[in-house]
Amino acid sequence: MSKLILSSELLNRLVDGRTPSKDEAYHIYQDADRNPLELYKVSQFLRTKNKGTVVTYSRKVFFNLINLCRDTCSYCTYKSEPGQTKVSMLSKKDIITLTDVAKKHNCTEALFVTGERPEQKYQEARTWLKENGFSSTVEYLVEASEIALKGGLFPHTNAGNLTKDEMHQLKNTNVSLGLMLENSSERLSEDGMPHQFAPSKNPKARIKVLQNAGELKIPMTTGLLVGIGETPQELIDSIYAIKEIHDRYNNIQEIILQNFQPKIDTPMKSSPSPQEKYFKTFVALARIILPDMNIQIPPNLSPGSYSSFLSSGINDWGGISPITQDYVNPEFPWPRINEVDVNCANAGFSLRARFPVYPEFFHMVNPHLVEKMSEISDSENLVSAEYAK
Numbered sequence: 001m002s003k004l005i006l007s008s009e010l011l012n013r014l015v016d017g018r019t020p021s022k023d024e025a026y027h028i029y030q031d032a033d034r035n036p037l038e039l040y041k042v043s044q045f046l047r048t049k050n051k052g053t054v055v056t057y058s059r060k061v062f063f064n065l066i067n068l069c070r071d072t073c074s075y076c077t078y079k080s081e082p083g084q085t086k087v088s089m090l091s092k093k094d095i096i097t098l099t100d101v102a103k104k105h106n107c108t109e110a111l112f113v114t115g116e117r118p119e120q121k122y123q124e125a126r127t128w129l130k131e132n133g134f135s136s137t138v139e140y141l142v143e144a145s146e147i148a149l150k151g152g153l154f155p156h157t158n159a160g161n162l163t164k165d166e167m168h169q170l171k172n173t174n175v176s177l178g179l180m181l182e183n184s185s186e187r188l189s190e191d192g193m194p195h196q197f198a199p200s201k202n203p204k205a206r207i208k209v210l211q212n213a214g215e216l217k218i219p220m221t222t223g224l225l226v227g228i229g230e231t232p233q234e235l236i237d238s239i240y241a242i243k244e245i246h247d248r249y250n251n252i253q254e255i256i257l258q259n260f261q262p263k264i265d266t267p268m269k270s271s272p273s274p275q276e277k278y279f280k281t282f283v284a285l286a287r288i289i290l291p292d293m294n295i296q297i298p299p300n301l302s303p304g305s306y307s308s309f310l311s312s313g314i315n316d317w318g319g320i321s322p323i324t325q326d327y328v329n330p331e332f333p334w335p336r337i338n339e340v341d342v343n344c345a346n347a348g349f350s351l352r353a354r355f356p357v358y359p360e361f362f363h364m365v366n367p368h369l370v371e372k373m374s375e376i377s378d379s380e381n382l383v384s385a386e387y388a389k
C-alpha cells in the first residue's frame with residue numbers, strides 16, 4: 001500500500017472540520033502533487049458531511065448591461081471599446097424584453113454585469129447614460145434591477161468595485177452581489193502582470209469592497225481566477241484572505257473557482273489554461289479550508305469533465321442560462337440543464353435549482369424579497385429556507 005501522505009493527526013483534524021494552518025495547506029498542496037486521491041477523499045467527505053448529496057445551480061439570464069470598462073485586465077475579452085461591434089448597452093426596453101423571455105424559460109436569477117465605471121473613461125458612456133435618463137452606472141443598475149424584480153426575477157449584480165453607498169442602494173432590489181477577488185496577491189498588478197492596467201483589481205481595494213458588503217450584511221459571491229500567473233502559495237493565501245473576511249462578517253455565500261481560458265487578441269493569448277489536476281487541487285483545498293462554504297465551478301469551462309469535480313468537493317454549478325450566452329467566456333456554451341441533471345445523478349448527487357442567494361443567507365436579505373422568493377419556491381421546487389440548517 002502506498003504511504004499515507006497526510007499524517008493521521010492532521011487527517012483527524014481535517015475530517016473534524018478544523019482548518020489547517022497556511023503552512024499545512026501548502027504542504028497538503030505539495031503532497032497532493034504525488035497523491036491527489038487522498039486529498040479528494042477528505043474534501044469529498046467534508047462536502048457530504050456539510051452539504052449532503054444535493055448540488056445546486058441557478059437558472060439565470062445574463063444581462064450584459066454595459067461592457068465599456070475603465071480598466072484593462074490582460075485576460076478579458078468581455079470589455080469592449082467604443083465603435084467595436086460587440087459594444088453592449090441595454091436600454092430599459094431591452095431589459096423588459098429579456099426579462100419576459102427569461103420568465104417564460106423559468107429563470108429566477110437576473111445577473112447584471114458591467115465593466116468597471118465606464119463613465120469615468122468614456123464620453124460615449126456618459127452620453128448614453130444621460131440620453132437614457134441615468135446620471136451614473138449605479139443609477140442604471142438600480143433601475144435595471146427594479147425592472148427585473150417587477151418582472152419576477154431576482155437580481156444579482158456584479159459591476160466591479162462599488163462604493164458602500166452604491167451597494168446600500170442595490171440592497172433594496174438585489175438578493176446578493178458578486179465581486180471576484182481574483183487573487184489576493186499585489187504581485188499580479190506589477191509591470192507585465194495581468195492586473196497592471198486594472199487598478200480595481202488591487203486586492204486591497206477588492207477586500208475593502210467585500211468588507212463593506214459585510215458591514216451592510218449583503219451576501220456576497222466572490223472567487224478566484226485560477227491560472228493567471230499566480231503561484232500555488234498565492235492561491236492558498238487568497239483562499240485564506242476570503243476566509244478572514246467570512247470569519248469576521250459571515251457574509252461570503254459562495255466561492256467561485258474559475259479556470260482561466262486564453263482568448264485570442266489578448267496579451268494572455270499564449271498562456272495555457274490551468275491543468276485540471278492543479279485546478280482540482282485548489283477546489284479540494286478550498287473545501288478543507290472552508291468546510292461549510294458553498295463552492296462553485298462553472299461547468300461550461302470544463303466541458304467533458306465537469307462532473308469529475310463532484311468528487312473533489314464542489315456543491316454548486318453557479319448560474320446556467322437556458323437563453324443567454326456567457327458573455328465573459330462566449331466560446332464556452334452552457335451545458336443543457338437536463339444533461340447536468342443526468343451527470344449529477346450518475347455520480348450519486350441530485351441537482352436542485354436555487355435562488356441567487358443561498359437559504360443560509362436569507363436572513364440578510366430585504367424581507368420583501370424573501371417573501372417574494374417564498375411565493376415561488378414551492379411551485380418551482382427551489383431550495384428554500386427549510387434547506388438551511
Ligand SMILES: O=c1nc2n(C[C@H](O)[C@H](O)[C@H](O)CO)c3cc(O)ccc3cc-2c(=O)[nH]1
Nearest residue numbers: 158178179180221298301318319326328329
Ligand atoms: O453567479 C455568479 N457568477 C459569476 N460569474 C460566473 C459566470 O456566471 C460564469 O459561470 C463564468 O463566466 C463561466 O464562464 C462570473 C464569472 C466571471 O468570469 C466574472 C464574474 C463573475 C461574477 C459572477 C457573479 O457575480 N455571480
Ligand SMILES: C[C@H]1O[C@@H](n2cnc3c(N)ncnc32)[C@H](O)[C@@H]1O
Nearest residue numbers: 075076180225258259260261262328
Ligand atoms: C467576470 C469574471 O470573469 C472572469 N474572467 C475574465 N476573463 C476570463 C477568462 N479569460 N477566463 C476565465 N475567466 C475570466 C474574471 O474572474 C472576472 O472577474
Ligand code: MET
Nearest residue numbers: 078114115116158159160
Ligand atoms: C467581466 S468582469 C465583470 C465585472 C467587473 N468588471 C470585474 O471585473 O469585477
Ligand code: SF4
Nearest residue numbers: 069072073076079115
Ligand atoms: S475583467 Fe472586468 S475589470 Fe477587467 S477588463 Fe474585463 S470588464 Fe474590465
